[in-house]
Structures are given as structure tokens and as C-alpha cells.
Amino acid sequence: MNGPVEVIDEFLSSDECARLAAAAPANCWRPSLSGLPDARSVLSARGGRHSDSVGEGDLDAAGQELLPAIEARLADRCHALVDRFEPWQMSRYRRGDFFDYHLDCGAFGTHASGERERTFxxxxxxxxxGGATHFRALGVSVRPIAGRLIAWRNFLPSGRCNHGMIHSGRPVWQGQKIILTTWQHERPFPRGASGRGSEHEASQ
Ligand SMILES: O=C(O)CCC(=O)C(=O)O
Ligand SMILES: [Fe+2]
Structure with a gap:
């Protein structure tokens, strides 16, 4: 699909999907927090979301070792700038879980790395x-098919947040949806304690 929402099927192989789906230890899942990096803002931001998440640092070795290859693929096929990626998050929606309509842009205005310019x-x-990603203002609904990449830009050409990109994760009605998500920021994003950058930083 072309247009504001890019969809690439079989971006992940079925083997990668299976390894990633098994990569989060059962006791690591936590209620998802939306958007904001600091605990102060998190309670108010959480309201419209019901799901569980883990950070990339929680994934097992088999899962973590897939991430560099996935990033290289995103750089190659989507011109992603991976040094601006936030640490990956894996989220799980079980029956009845959802993520209400929201913008990915808008919460990081004062963050050193800037806003979430692109979503992968x-x-x-x-x-x-159930579980489609629905872009209300665009009238676009993208079904969650294993291996599928759904990517979009959150900015207008002016660099302001594009409110037309409002979207939701529709409720899951049967089974379970697992997604792996990151956001490309306006500037490099240092991967802190939860990411692979931590070893690198520690050695500097
Ligand atoms: O689960 C979805 O389809 C949407 C997820 C989302 O919007 C997000 O993680 O920012
Ligand atoms: Fe989102």
C-alpha cells in the first residue's frame, strides 16, 4: 500500500516472528505506558491504553540478536535512520485490549532527541x-498480519505534528496480538539502560 501509511508484508520471516513471539519472559510484561519518558507524566498518559509491554532489554538473547538485522532492513528498505531509534518495545494485546486514538507526536517536544518523527x-x-491499526482521519485500517510492517510519518512537511495521523490499535476480539515497535526521533536517541547502546556508552 502506498500513501501516508506504508505497509510491507513479510518484512519479518515466519521464523523471526516465532522467535520474537517467544522472546519475552512471562514475568517481564508490564502494563503499557504511552508516550512519555518520565514517570511524572505517565499516569495521565496511560488512560486510553490497555495492553502489556516489555522493553528490548527484557527480550531473551535469541530475540535481541534479531534486532540489528531488522534495523538494517529498515535502513535499507525504508531509509530509516536507526541511530535515532528509541529502544524497541514489544506490546501484547489480549482479548479486549486496545490502544485508543492518539498521536505518536506531541509528547517529546522538550526531549533532547525531539519528537517521534516516524513510527515502525x-x-x-x-x-x-480484531486488532487492526486504524487511522481515523485517513479512513485507513491495516490488519495485523504476522510479519507485516506498518510505518508512517508523524510530521507535516513544516515539521509540526500531523494531526491527520491520529490512529488506534482496535480491540482484539480473539487470540492475541504482539507487536514490536520503535519510533525514529528528530535527532539521535541514546539507548540508555534498556537498550544495546548501554554497553557502548559504558565503554566510553
Ligand atoms: O497497536 C497498534 O496497532 C497501534 C500501536 C500504536 O499506535 C503505538 O504503539 O504507538
Ligand atoms: Fe501510536
């Missing part, structure tokens, strides 16, 4: 029913 969402496991 990889479907690791598809639910049996």
Missing part, C-alpha cells in the same frame, strides 16, 4: 479477530 510497527503475532 512490526506485527509479530496476529490475533484471530
Amino acid at each position: 510497527l512490526l506485527v509479530v503475532q496476529a490475533p484471530a479477530r
Whole structure:
């Protein structure tokens, strides 16, 4: 699909999906927090979301070792700038879970790395029913199919947040949806304690 929402099927192989779906230890899942990096803002930001998430640092070795190859693929096929990526997050939506309509842009205005300019969402496991990513203002609904990349830009050409990109993760009605998501910021994003950058930083 062309247009404001880019969809690439089989971006992940079925083997990668299987390894990633098994990569989060059961006791690492936490209620998802939306958007904001600091705990102060998190409670108010959480309201419209019901799902669980883990950070990339929680994934097992088999899962973590896939990430550099996935990033290289995103750089190659989507011209992604991976040094601006936030640490990956894996989210799980079980029956009835959802992520209400929101913008990915708008919460990081004062962050050193700037706003979330682009979103890269990889479907690791598809639910049996429900769970589409719905862009209300665009009238676009993208089904969660395992291996599918769903990517979009959150800015207008002027550099302001594009409110036309408002979107939601529709409720899952049967089965479970697992996604692996990152956001490309305006400037390099140092991967802190939760990411692979931490070893690098520590050695400097
Ligand atoms: O689960 C979805 O389809 C949407 C996820 C999303 O909007 C996000 O993680 O920012
Ligand atoms: Fe989003």
C-alpha cells in the first residue's frame, strides 16, 4: 500500500516472528505506558491504553540478536535512520485490549532527541479477530498480519505534528496480538539502560 501509511508484508520471516513471539519472559510484561519518558507524566498518559509491554532489554538473547538485522532492513528498505531509534518495545494485546486514538507526536517536544518523527510497527503475532491499526482521519485500517510492517510519518512537511495521523490499535476480539515497535526521533536517541547502546556508552 502506498500513501501516508506504508505497509510491507513479510518484512519479518515466519521464523523471526516465532522467535520474537517467544522472546519475552512471562514475568517481564508490564502494563503499557504511552508516550512519555518520565514517570511524572505517565499516569495521565496511560488512560486510553490497555495492553502489556516489555522493553528490548527484557527480550531473551535469541530475540535481541534479531534486532540489528531488522534495523538494517529498515535502513535499507525504508531509509530509516536507526541511530535515532528509541529502544524497541514489544506490546501484547489480549482479548479486549486496545490502544485508543492518539498521536505518536506531541509528547517529546522538550526531549533532547525531539519528537517521534516516524513510527515502525512490526506485527509479530496476529490475533484471530480484531486488532487492526486504524487511522481515523485517513479512513485507513491495516490488519495485523504476522510479519507485516506498518510505518508512517508523524510530521507535516513544516515539521509540526500531523494531526491527520491520529490512529488506534482496535480491540482484539480473539487470540492475541504482539507487536514490536520503535519510533525514529528528530535527532539521535541514546539507548540508555534498556537498550544495546548501554554497553557502548559504558565503554566510553
Ligand atoms: O497497536 C497498534 O496497532 C497501534 C500501536 C500504536 O499506535 C503505538 O504503539 O504507538
Ligand atoms: Fe501510536
